Amino acid sequence: MDDDAPDWTATNGPPRTPDDVTAENPYTLPGFFDALADGVLLGVRCSACDTRLIPPRPACYACGSRDLEIERQPDTGTVISYTEVARPPPRFVDLAPFTVAIVELGTGARLTGRLEAAYEETEIGMGVRVTVRGPDELPDAALSHEEDWPLHVFEPV
Structure with a gap:
């Protein structure tokens, strides 16, 4: 995977409003695939239940929490x-x-x-x-x- 790619983990957290859901946001499929094109595999970690999700999404499917952190995944x-x-x-x-x-x-x-x-x-x-x-x-x-x-x-x- 590419170590020279942009820092896709530098975000303000998952989208909270419809205006926050943009193609550039790594919590969306287009953002996930943009990072993947740069050689970066992204996931999220739910702070509430510690579930890991790939691809990233704005809410945890295990507990429903929106307290998520984007994180680079190992290759x-x-x-x-x-x-x-x-x-x-x-x-x-x-x-x-x-x-x-x-x-x-x-x-x-x-x-x-x-x-x-x-x-x-x-x-x-x-x-x-x-x-x-x-x-x-x-x-x-x-x-x-x-x-x-x-x-x-x-x-x-």
Whole structure:
């Protein structure tokens, strides 16, 4: 991940009013993907219940609190579950079959994504690294607002 990226964690907290919900805010999907394009994986930590959420959002889905802090996530983790996708959405049909994994990062946050390893070679406990694929490295987006978004992919370490 990119250490020269802007400090995406320097915020005034989650959006509290509709005017605060902007594409630049890292608590929104566009802000999350802008940070990801810079090589920065963001999540939030709920101060009320200590839940980690990826992507960031303005309220905790575990307890409903808005007392959240944006935090940079590590780019390594461990596979805790996985499956093979044989019939993917149209955007990814040329990649099928492929492996999708749930990865627990060092902060305890969990992230789902495509794993660049054959299903038969994947194991629970396998170490992985998060890498970022730019829009030019991906199949065509299904929705126009996704055309410029990067995508995270896990690679075995």
